[in-house]
Amino acid sequence: MSSLVNRQIRLVRRPQGVPQPSHFERADAPVPDLAAGEILVRNHYLSVDPAQRGWANDEGNYSTPVPLNSPMRALAVGEVVDSRAEGFAAGDYLYGWFGWQDYCVATPAAVLRRVTEKAIPLTASLGVLGINGLTAHLAFHKLGRPRAGDIVLVSTAAGSVGSFVGQLARIAGCRAVGVTGSPEKVATAVARYGYAQAIDYRHEPDIEAAIARACPEGIDVFFDNTGGAIADAARGLMRLGGRIVQCGTAATAAWTPPPTGPRAERNVLTKRLTWSGFVIFDHLDDFAATAAKLAALIESGQLIYDEDIVEGLENAPDALTRLYTGENRGKSIISLV
Incomplete structure (x- = not known):
């Protein structure tokens, strides 16, 4: 060799x-x-x-x-x-x-x-059968605990994870709203990835107001891949008993020195929120079975990538x-x- x-x-x-x-x-x-x-x-x-x-x-x-x-x-x-x-x-x-x-x-x-x-x-x-699709399925179902009729907000909705979360939310009977970064991605999120509506955060002067318009009754599940300003806005719109899935922090370019921002603990307390971090490599034992579920959804035409x-x-x-x-x-x- x-x-x-x-x-x-x-x-x-x-x-x-x-x-x-x-x-x-x-x-x-x-x-x-x-x-x-x-x-x-x-x-x-x-x-x-x-x-x-x-x-x-x-x-x-x-x-x-x-x-x-x-x-x-x-x-x-x-x-x-x-x-x-x-x-x-x-x-x-x-x-x-x-x-x-x-x-x-x-x-x-x-x-x-x-x-x-x-x-x-x-x-x-x-x-879709690697860590992106596995993350979407495992984090959404294990930590998001979706119920039919839930309002689900997803940051980076057209990304390698978010594109699957929107589809999985639709399959679960939820209404999915996406946040993404261009008019083209907004259109793709709605046309291809299961979102009922999507928001172009780069062209919204007030992202919290834009999310509130898209989710007038509040948010049950926030699947967050970015953190930052989008997360700050979404947390204030969570419904009682809402679930936040922290899957990424792409909005922060560096963690040294630590960034500062709004304090979230009051929302977590008064709205009885569950805010959970997800790292895919904690779930290795679930990979094979979850990949089989995703493959079945692809073969049935319910999941695209x-x-x-x-x-x-x-x-x-x-x-x-x-x-x-x-x-x-x-x-x-x-x-x-």
Whole structure:
């Protein structure tokens, strides 16, 4: 295996806030021989995710930062080329922590799930059947606890998670209202992603008033991917016994120094709110069963997904930056095939 050359995108400088292409470099490395218990995966598609900002910096995120001068931590889907690990064989397709690189020598601990769906494209394993779709389904149902007739507000409604939450809310008999960042995304959220109404926050002088107009009876479930001003506005409009699912904080570019803003505790107290944080990797045991549920919804035509696929490993850093400017149209994926 040492004759194989492995192209990698390495993190070489820590970002302060959103990573830029200048924080990464392309490098080549030999593929080492397999040791007992290891598998060699050839990556077909790489994921680009908002959480990579936290993995790249050292701002005290919930996960350990990526070491400098090493391949950028990333989820990927690929094919087993060789295996010295029990239960894995050449030709298996896997989804896991394989990094921004052509090849990965990994142990089974790096594998999040086996890809067994035959009728669904392999790229779906990075989005609707990956952590994006899994997050939407598990966070919405476990923490949001939707009931038919609920009013559900979702920030980044046209994003890689929000696009599924709107559809799942509709399937659950809820009325979904989305918040997104352009007229085009507003139209897409309503036409494709299950939203009864959507708000373009960039063109609203008073976001709280805009949400109040869209949700005149208040909000039962707030699925928040951004935090910031949108969250400040939404919390004041929650109904008694409402549930806030904190799934992301994309509106805050950096957490050092800590930002300040309105105090939320009075709303939490007087409205008896449940405000829960969700990290997908706390729910690994649910991945296989939840992916099967999502696959069934896709095959029945109830759940759709969009992908923004860019060709070439060298374009991964730029794709990550584009994610934070909202330029992507669907799940951001890097193709290596």
